[in-house]
Amino acid sequence: MMLSQSERIAALRSEMVKVGVDGYLIPRGDEYLGEYVPPCNERLEWVTGFTGSNGVALLVATKGVVVTDARYGIQVRAQVDRKFFETTDQFNDGLVKFIQKYKIQNVTIGFDPAVHGIAAIRNLRAQLDPFGIVLKPIDGNLVDLIWHDRPGAPHTGVEAFLETYAGLSASDKRTIIAEKLKDMGVAAAFLADPTDIAWLLNVRARDLAMVPVALSRAVIYADGTVEWVIDPLRVPLEVKRNLGNAVSITPPESFPETIMRLKSRALRDPVLVDERMTSYAIAQMMEDRNIILKLGTSPVVIPRACKTSAEQQSIRDAHRRDAVALIRFLSWFEGEVGRGQLDELAVADKILWFRKQDPAFRGPSFETIAGYGSNGAIVHYRADENTSRKIMGNGLLLLDSGGQYVGGTTDITRVLAVGDPTDEMRVHYTTVLKSHIAVARAVFPRGTSGAFLDALSRAPLWVGGIDYGHRLGHGVGCFLSVHEPSVDLSAKGRDEIFLGMLISNEPGYYREGEYGIRLENLVLVVPADMVGPEYRTLDTVSLVPFDPALTKLSMLSAEEKEWLSAYHTRILDEIGPMLPQADRMWAEMTCRYFMG
């Protein structure tokens, strides 16, 4: 029976009364606390209508609020009915402001401990304590009780991620992680992030549309053994055999026994737990058994971030395939746009269609951003049937898309001229291009942190009086997450940039109400042998031309032109031979503009 929104909210309030709480939290996150959730866990959307990737709703007796961050300000106002929920994009203090506004004090607010992280609850308690508000864990999610037509949980089959692509066997990976655990003096690490497990065990699945993993959990011990908590029926015999005896499989319903075993093996030695990815419920289960928790980053993050040679090769291959799709799309677009029949959704669909032509394509790595005109200035804009704008007249179309391929994950952003771009658009596009090139050409010694690359990207923009309000980029997985924890590429970034990291180089400029520009390629951190033994540089793996109509050659220095020439020569050399004739001719014409 499909409930209307007001019925859903009334039912939820009714459950709140039954368990004796004055309010209830509905976060965007699910049990796995990741960026994406499967349809069965889209509880926040089901209750409030909001689909952004970060947010939490608070429902009280007669009011409610949806709190998100600045990326989704416009979206949350568009999607949430003010009759039921107020909205705010001030993530840091939005909840407190709501509580202050309505003088919500000395009450009890319930939460499902399985869907909030340890750190999140700690921060919430710190915010709400001063108001005499008690945050009370309620086992079992109240939304699930009333969501009668809730979709089933995903349980796609697990497949092996071949060592040909991974470059390291699962057994070697377990040894590497076990050594780290010994160095850290911990008995084991609880792996709450399904992408950690996928990397460690060299397995993939399809539980999430954009991330090829099985939603599962695991424990890795300092002796290298692993207990993997997943429905055994999902793991083919062959995969189980390859994993060997060191990896045991436990059904999810036996998870309490996993915790018991963890206690009996760890004893008084600490267990490493990531406080952002591990749920309050699981931490509570561990503490109930007197397991000593050591809060820290998963031991998988850095080893995974440093891609092996085999991974780097398959990443390059995935990017060549992706380049074919993108170049065919750009060629098609140039011929098609003049007819005035396109809109943002059609463009996003067409990019997907071109990617689908490749048999190695496994689906998008994230929802395509196609923003024409002022929509391009909304950094996290996603077109839908209501908002999809027609692409006509004069303006800029910003296109950010990516794919999952059998051996790699892609993410690329280009800006396309529609009609006659103004000189100002060209000046700004070229300035952002200069920023992109400054990063692409960077050389730096071992030990350098992300702040150096961020500074290089800002210098040409600031000289032009423009700037962008997001990070320079992010880590990317190898047929895993398109947003993979790796190195902090921001002005405050202190993490070291390591050899083998795959990161995005995506500066931009967003002119509110007019247009957005972002120029993104993925780059691998490689040795800069010609410079010296301790030096590194960035090797660009995305091989798609920039837009001649938007690039003012007169604004470029000799070194910038040199870089562009070499880059576009590579495109013709590596991708040219794989393109259909007409598209190859288009590529040659386009690239020659940059080849001086």
Add this chain to the structure above:
Amino acid sequence: MMLSQSERIAALRSEMVKVGVDGYLIPRGDEYLGEYVPPCNERLEWVTGFTGSNGVALLVATKGVVVTDARYGIQVRAQVDRKFFETTDQFNDGLVKFIQKYKIQNVTIGFDPAVHGIAAIRNLRAQLDPFGIVLKPIDGNLVDLIWHDRPGAPHTGVEAFLETYAGLSASDKRTIIAEKLKDMGVAAAFLADPTDIAWLLNVRARDLAMVPVALSRAVIYADGTVEWVIDPLRVPLEVKRNLGNAVSITPPESFPETIMRLKSRALRDPVLVDERMTSYAIAQMMEDRNIILKLGTSPVVIPRACKTSAEQQSIRDAHRRDAVALIRFLSWFEGEVGRGQLDELAVADKILWFRKQDPAFRGPSFETIAGYGSNGAIVHYRADENTSRKIMGNGLLLLDSGGQYVGGTTDITRVLAVGDPTDEMRVHYTTVLKSHIAVARAVFPRGTSGAFLDALSRAPLWVGGIDYGHRLGHGVGCFLSVHEPSVDLSAKGRDEIFLGMLISNEPGYYREGEYGIRLENLVLVVPADMVGPEYRTLDTVSLVPFDPALTKLSMLSAEEKEWLSAYHTRILDEIGPMLPQADRMWAEMTCRYFMG
């Protein structure tokens, strides 16, 4: 009676026995914990022979060690007789290694609490505790007891620093600092740094050869009143009158009463104390009276760092005067060097001579660094009679010098070609010049921190596979310290760069055993109106040409050549008219090389 070094050490050991300690610390610092000490406080030199600006000696019954930092590795080995003291330039753990080596355990080491800072003693205790070593304060310095021909303490007359130069009256400055104290919730701040007092009260003196201040102390209260601890005979009636009733003067011998008054006025409110600049003894006096200490940076640092318009004008004027001296020197050097009669000391003397020709010159701001050939690669090299190298053959001469002028402090570094420089020297000089220009041209928005400028300086060097191992630069005072706390210009620098800051831009490259290159100008942080209201840029105030013989124009981009052209045009316009005819002709010939 002049004691030999072995007699000095024996006498010191004898005093150690008398007070019952097994060891004694002799730091470089004096009661004022500054970078420079007056001759009467050069205790470390008197005991060990070492003259570097940072170090501490430990003397025990039969051994001793002098610990300094990496800047002075060569110097400490040259100056200290190994018969009496071992040496190390590993400042962080040098003392601990010495203690481990000789198994010095469970002993008492004495120290004079008046000449060590709070933080320094805390760090020492942390290092020495594990060895069962007790650090015991001994009032009265043991070196003073045996240094019978010790020079007298300086007591030069105080003079006013005119408001014409300062731009703010002492009264207004007291109001500004008092507001900060109120915001911080402290009753008062103890000003341990004599340069803080000089800025606050708009006074100068000559107690230190290189820093025009009176060695004194003060307390400023949250109501803006100040108690200045200085011999009243040093303060002329006129200066006292201008300071007014809000500033009271207390003789140093009555300092204990200053502390009593501090307690009676502060009561239970905290007093702000800088833990690096305030001695252990003074902190102890405060704690004995139950004054609550709040450890933090002096409230003067940031206001002083942001120069007023008047200060900026007088800084520019001081730099024009300095440029005249430098350009005359360079012109003289070019004609003289070929005779092969010069050595490093003669060159340092000649620069000083040229500066002295200006009536506004008040002495050097630091000891000149004149390093020829491989001496230039020793970053803190100072020539003396033993080491002064003859300047002949082919090579590079690095010259870092500066002056105190009535309205400003200068600091500038140039590299001069001697004979025929190799192509490699020219490539490296030009690369460092590119690094310097990248910083000089920088544009950045409000809120940017020092790490951004450091990154800009590294990028061109790293592309060329070279680097420098010091910070990009430092803050500079206005007729005060040449090294003034201001903004951290290093890769980790998180302090904000504020309008009005005067900082040095001094990247370099040091090729051990061959040559050193450093190209330094001082720059003011000014609004970049042409770019936008929130943007800043750097205005170079040092106006001295670079070396045509060392600059490869073919390595420079169009923007770099443009910057050099505009810079050298300014030199001719602003300094040209002030030069004697021959030197003016030399300047024109030299500058034209850069003016395309």
